[in-house]
Amino acid sequence: MSINTYEYDEVKELSRLFKLLAEPNRLNILCNLGMECRPVSDIISATGLSQTNVSFHLRTLREAGLVRPERRGSFVYYCLPDVKLLSLLEQTKEWIKLRREA
Amino acid sequence: MSINTYEYDEVKELSRLFKLLAEPNRLNILCNLGMECRPVSDIISATGLSQTNVSFHLRTLREAGLVRPERRGSFVYYCLPDVKLLSLLEQTKEWIKLRREA
DNA sequence: CACACATATGAGTATTAACACATATGAATA
């Protein structure tokens, strides 16, 4: 007897995504990338994080397919491959804001 | 010089929410609650988790305002106070599915 | 090829959080 309308595997996959988004520095990198491609050096100066740390988070995001690297000369540019994710983040932010006011 | 269109505080708040959703058992509890109010005992049997563990996760969700407890006799029913969250979860699941197929 | 710059990786450390166990609280009923 179960109240499940969700497959547990689906839930696990969903939670895997949320875990990626749950680290503030990593999420900050994602949010600030927006739909523009930026070299790592830009991300470093924008976030104020160490080079190593940015690289560390970019690897995680890259391996999950949430950002895509693109080499241009000696620089590596990173971009979001999908607008939809940003829109989901935006909606969630809106929800938080409404909830706070309520 | 920053590429930020997001306030960092906003990002941190967003990440706090994602952290709550990132634990698979906790997310499972949330998803399966749906918009119905259910006693803890139901959640325990539906998830197969220990009583202590369910209580532990419910506390986290409760303190974050993601679920609301309601005592009815010796039972405590839990409900989601807001449909919008479920809809966000649903959209995110859809996004994952589309992405997997692409 | 040597050197400088941009980025990535491996190892070690420290913090966090999920979970179990034991126990406490609270409600109902005898």
Next chain:
DNA sequence: TATTCATATGTGTTAATACTCATATGTGTG
């Protein structure tokens, strides 16, 4: 009030992961 059922909480352990330091890889240029 004693007992039982439903749920909550405190403490300790363990596993995961964010971060740093040192170093490696890769690319362009003299």
